Amino acid sequence: xxxxLLRIDDYSLSYTTAHGSLPVLDGxxxxxxxxxxxxxxxxxxxxxxxLAWAIMRYLAGxxxxxxxxxxxxxxxxxxxxxxxxxxxxxxxxxMVFQDPSAALNPTLTLGSQMxxxxxxxxxxxxxxxxRIAIETLGxxxxxxxxxxxxxxxxxxxxxxxxxxxxxxxxxxxxxxLIFDEPTTALDVINAAQVLELFGRLREETGVAALYISHxxxxxxxIADHVCVLEKGRIVERAPGRKIFAAPDHPYTQSLVAAVPNxxxxxxxxxxxxxxxxxxxxxxLLTLRGISVDYGQRTTLARWLKRPDPRFRALNPFDLEIAxxxxxxxxxxxxxxxSTLAKALTGLVNHRGExxxxxxxxxxxxxxxxxxxxxxxxxxxxxxxxxxxxxxxGELIGRxxxxxxxxxxxxxxxxxxxxxxxxxxxxxxASxxxxxxxxxQKQRVAIARAFAAxxxxxxxxxxxxxxxxxxxxxxxxxxxxxxxxxxxxxxFITHDINLIQQxxxxxAVMYRGDRVELSSAEELADGPKHxxxxxxxxxxxxxxxxxxxxxxxxxxxxxxxx
Amino acid sequence: xxxGYVGRRLLTTVYTLLVVSFLVFAMTQLLPAxxxxxxxxxxxxxxxxxxVRAQLGLDQPAxxxxxxxxxxxxxxxxxxxxxxxxxxxxxxxxxLGRSLLLAFLALVLMLVIAIPLGIVSALRRGKAADxxxxxxxxxxxxxxxxxxxxxxxxxxADVLGWLPATGYxxxxxxxxxxxxxxxxxxxxxxxxxxxxxxRMVRSEMVDVMASDYIRAARLKGLSSRRVVLHHALRNxxxxxxxxxxxxxxxxxxxxxxxxxxxAIPGIGRALIVAVQSRDLxxxxxGVLIIAATYALANFLADLAYAWLxxxxxxx
Numbered sequence: 001x002x003x004x005l006l007r008i009d010d011y012s013l014s015y016t017t018a019h020g021s022l023p024v025l026d027g028x029x030x031x032x033x034x035x036x037x038x039x040x041x042x043x044x045x046x047x048x049x050x051l052a053w054a055i056m057r058y059l060a061g062x063x064x065x066x067x068x069x070x071x072x073x074x075x076x077x078x079x080x081x082x083x084x085x086x087x088x089x090x091x092x093x094x095m096v097f098q099d100p101s102a103a104l105n106p107t108l109t110l111g112s113q114m115x116x117x118x119x120x121x122x123x124x125x126x127x128x129x130x131r132i133a134i135e136t137l138g139x140x141x142x143x144x145x146x147x148x149x150x151x152x153x154x155x156x157x158x159x160x161x162x163x164x165x166x167x168x169x170x171x172x173x174x175x176x177l178i179f180d181e182p183t184t185a186l187d188v189i190n191a192a193q194v195l196e197l198f199g200r201l202r203e204e205t206g207v208a209a210l211y212i213s214h215x216x217x218x219x220x221x222i223a224d225h226v227c228v229l230e231k232g233r234i235v236e237r238a239p240g241r242k243i244f245a246a247p248d249h250p251y252t253q254s255l256v257a258a259v260p261n262x263x264x265x266x267x268x269x270x271x272x273x274x275x276x277x278x279x280x281x282x283x284l285l286t287l288r289g290i291s292v293d294y295g296q297r298t299t300l301a302r303w304l305k306r307p308d309p310r311f312r313a314l315n316p317f318d319l320e321i322a323x324x325x326x327x328x329x330x331x332x333x334x335x336x337x338s339t340l341a342k343a344l345t346g347l348v349n350h351r352g353e354x355x356x357x358x359x360x361x362x363x364x365x366x367x368x369x370x371x372x373x374x375x376x377x378x379x380x381x382x383x384x385x386x387x388x389x390x391x392x393g394e395l396i397g398r399x400x401x402x403x404x405x406x407x408x409x410x411x412x413x414x415x416x417x418x419x420x421x422x423x424x425x426x427x428x429a430s431x432x433x434x435x436x437x438x439x440q441k442q443r444v445a446i447a448r449a450f451a452a453x454x455x456x457x458x459x460x461x462x463x464x465x466x467x468x469x470x471x472x473x474x475x476x477x478x479x480x481x482x483x484x485x486x487x488x489x490x491f492i493t494h495d496i497n498l499i500q501q502x503x504x505x506x507a508v509m510y511r512g513d514r515v516e517l518s519s520a521e522e523l524a525d526g527p528k529h530x531x532x533x534x535x536x537x538x539x540x541x542x543x544x545x546x547x548x549x550x551x552x553x554x555x556x557x558x559x560x561x
Numbered sequence: 562x563x564x565g566y567v568g569r570r571l572l573t574t575v576y577t578l579l580v581v582s583f584l585v586f587a588m589t590q591l592l593p594a595x596x597x598x599x600x601x602x603x604x605x606x607x608x609x610x611x612x613v614r615a616q617l618g619l620d621q622p623a624x625x626x627x628x629x630x631x632x633x634x635x636x637x638x639x640x641x642x643x644x645x646x647x648x649x650x651x652x653x654x655x656x657l658g659r660s661l662l663l664a665f666l667a668l669v670l671m672l673v674i675a676i677p678l679g680i681v682s683a684l685r686r687g688k689a690a691d692x693x694x695x696x697x698x699x700x701x702x703x704x705x706x707x708x709x710x711x712x713x714x715x716x717x718a719d720v721l722g723w724l725p726a727t728g729y730x731x732x733x734x735x736x737x738x739x740x741x742x743x744x745x746x747x748x749x750x751x752x753x754x755x756x757x758x759x760r761m762v763r764s765e766m767v768d769v770m771a772s773d774y775i776r777a778a779r780l781k782g783l784s785s786r787r788v789v790l791h792h793a794l795r796n797x798x799x800x801x802x803x804x805x806x807x808x809x810x811x812x813x814x815x816x817x818x819x820x821x822x823x824a825i826p827g828i829g830r831a832l833i834v835a836v837q838s839r840d841l842x843x844x845x846x847g848v849l850i851i852a853a854t855y856a857l858a859n860f861l862a863d864l865a866y867a868w869l870x871x872x873x874x875x876x
Contacts, residue, residue, distance in 0.1 A: 091782055
């Protein structure tokens, strides 16, 4: 342990808030040997990002350190002078950030942002730095490196930006690099390329790395050792390969259990049989040739013969959803999956036909209101979809006011029952959204949708912003509600592992087209379309990391069954 | 910068000016002033009035008058002053030149003072320096220019006797004299703008300094100077440019008051004289010139914005 490159010893940190001192890191001890990759896994609030800031010596003004040491190659960082620190940062101690779009200055070219690092840390002239930058970009398979240097960040794709940033960090010859969720903001396939690049550069340079992520499946695949961080403490440290197969600590076990495993279906097979019978009835929802165009062409633009700015976000799309069926829609950002949700709920104009119970939706106000009641939508970000100035009771009560109370119930009784149905304390009705956690807010959004007694609920990435353990409970809740009310779901997600667990059928979207529509079994046996295969290959799964998962550890998600 | 963007902005500017010319003309039509009466006085005979009206084209329909006036404007002819009988254009453009010099000085002085003040108070947010700059700024914002002007004139001209209180010396005759006469008006005009713009720079700078890309720049190991001046200032200046362009409109309004107080023969004074003597061609020319200056300032601001932030051109 003495030859450790980065060494953190009994380090503690807290933040001073209006409500007193908030402990963030508690006696953290870890070390990274030369050439080693150590993963740090934890959920939001575990302190994993604070750990990165502590190492980079970039702490918020209200941070208070309570002893412990952080050493890089034997040099103590916690007491380092500012000038020495600047020489280290970006040089021997580099960092790669979560969102490459946010980490790049929008008003400076990529070249200017790469060159300033190289001249600073390699001590070369601008001309030489330029040569190195071009060589580096070419090295990571970015096309036309010369013209790329002259481009502004908005002219590059997210994957290109992140690859350029990683290449730049490596080009400064670091001893240790800190990666803070470098693939979270990227699409699956871009993320896979970035990971591949990381693996290659690491092998070539032998750099040591601390890889911070919430994604246990991903970290266990690339890290030599994984540290599991819970509420500021490292509760388990184990080799990457072992952590899935045999997690020791109960917290790690619950984390592993919550990771979606495509092999483990959460919808009982008997239900699928029942669902086959349901198909005899007319489908609940029929979509015929639904397509959406964005943008509009002004008369002036037409006169001036400007190029048509309209583009098709969704090509004609057909789908039938049976009563009680869960249909998954998977795709990357820009694939048209959220556009589909917006079209179905009338948030954007569309062409094509929507049938409800085999009949065209009436265009009378009453008919439209009936459709809106029966087809409900839950959004990705509850912060955006819950009015911050309304209490939870008002938010849910609004559905009852619009669509009528169940017989024999008062408004407050109905709201209380709604909250109980989503396993929230009925007293929360008098709270405001900001007083709730992310998972609780999403439950409120679900309760609001179900207060309308819908036949189908469209879930647009509703778990994407949640921690994996919270995601598991929200999914369990949805399945429970479906069992009670027979609700169908159109479940939109980028997570192909998750969708394989719960969907009866899965539609795969790519650039506005539905490239595949398969049953879950067909998808598991082997997808038909090349894009689906690429998507599956790029997705790290728990199954590819560990073969055996004890059923006992699956408790949190299975208790509803 | 792509030519299409510049062309589009230019087209918008020209269109704005067309609308303004129409409004200016319509306004003078509505004024309760009869040009013939203004020229000949109240005791003129009806025959004399009628012949002057025919001579000026006042008996023609409004659209014809507009076209007559507007085609003149396009060739640089704003008509004859009713007060002096001389051509309006050279008089107004001469006044405009003196005003623009004053405005330019005020603008430069304002930027030189306001941007560093804004940066310092943003970087030392909540510290004593920020507080003091803040208090001075708010005092500056809340004082109208006629108060500032009077106080400055009292202090520097009457009490200290360092500078002349009023008057104007042409730049071409005596540079030092010109400068001495310009210092107080320039200070007065820039005072309120300094306060306004430094607050703007401060709040933008605070936001930008908290952004992810500034954090990334710091963690690259760049010096504070480079982070602030190269990475942050550029972004903080973007909304500020828009504000400065809007302030040019204010500047032109403020100049009218300041020119009157310090007796500088600029466009503001010329306009006041024109209004007082109901000199319609001079009023039209003055308003149109001020509007054109304002439109041009906004056009330049758009170009500066697009040059600093290349994403703009695609919007």
